[in-house]
Amino acid sequence: MNDTPDQRVPALKTMYRFQWEPAQAAHVLLYPEGMVKLSGSAGEILKRVDGQRSIAVIIDELKAAFGGAPLDDDVRNFLAQAQSNGWITL
């Protein structure tokens, strides 16, 4: 069901590996011969991008985790940016 934009299910492209790096105290995206160090909020969003959860579910989970803060647009904007960077499919 892809009736509304928030029902789309983001997935990380196979080229990328997402993981926690203790030495950086940050999540990172690793890809052929390169890497991106992610901000805390980017890490929290991408942690939930698994090809199963829809954008709506990710937003709900983050709200629950972060005291109901109004982060809907931040999440949508970040995922749009991640798509245009080629990190995820939507």
Add this chain to the structure above:
Amino acid sequence: MAGLPSDISGRPLWLLAELTYRCPLQCPYCSNPVDFARRSDELSTADWMRVLNEARQLGAMQLGFSGGEPLLRHDLEELIGEARRLGYYSNLITSGVGMDEERVARFKQAGLDHIQVSFQASSEELNNFLGGTASFQHKLDMARAVKAHGYPMVLNIVIHRQNIDQIEDIIRMTIDLKADFVELASTQYYGWSKLNLDALLPTREQLRNAEAVARRYQEMMKDRMKIIYVVPDYYEERPKACMNGWGSIFLTIAPDGTALPCHAAQQLPGLTFPNVRDQSIEEIWSHSSAFQHFRGFEWMQEPCRSCPDKTKDFGGCRCQAYMMTGDATATDPVCSKSPRHGQLRAEVERIASLAGSSAPAQPLVFRNSRNSRALSPPVES
């Protein structure tokens, strides 16, 4: 080597494991030292396992298995497995010679993340001439196998005067092979390629044409394939930020365990590089005099010392400074502020005039054991 953010330096983020100098190819632009045949000693599997562990603990994330031809190491599968267990993103940098589809599958099972296959050219004849071996058809097969097994694939083609005019054919070949990234890597002039500089440096006109073609395909392919094209720095006015600064994020381990801030550094005089057989990676990275030597800015002379760009380009390449001025602490002559920049310009002009003349071209010196021994005295150990 692209894509490393600069705000996290201070740790060896990139570990380049040069597993062996042995190689079935003989490319005349090889970046291995000219005296490689005098350095046949290789680390054991157990040594490499320890190196992978120690560097990972220090924070290394990207791991390149390189050489020579890393496929010649029979413990490669084992090392890939350990790299995966440790959490590295592992890159196999290979000619494809010595690989078959079964091995491509085994690497995947062991946890290899990415395979970079090199081509020498887009025509069988030139590819096989430059590599000194009939490898072209096999490379095509291996590139297809890499894609069939679901790896991201980088195709790397070293670009120089002998193949630069075929750049459009080269790019079309990489499109046909469905590469994810294409590195059109201008030859950098160290080691073997420095010996062959007169035959390899493209002319300015060749570069202009090649760049226009590369830009056109970059635009055309931007949603499907990333094309990286960098002009040779001999034609630049600002030096490259070589290795992102000495001892900043890159750590190379040579086949015999010598630890280097870059794979060309062994030519620099007055430095004794530590060996992983004698010291831990932590001791080497944080405390060895060789890794401290050009770290930061204290070692610089003018015009680097007071230059606002020193935090961006780190004075350029130490090896290039040494090769062109005899002083490894000098400003890289690529920089227009270097007092030696004019000499480099004159050298480039001299070579360009050779390219246009009808005089017989200097024969290429191929990278093989015979030439290596003939060109270098035995190494004292």
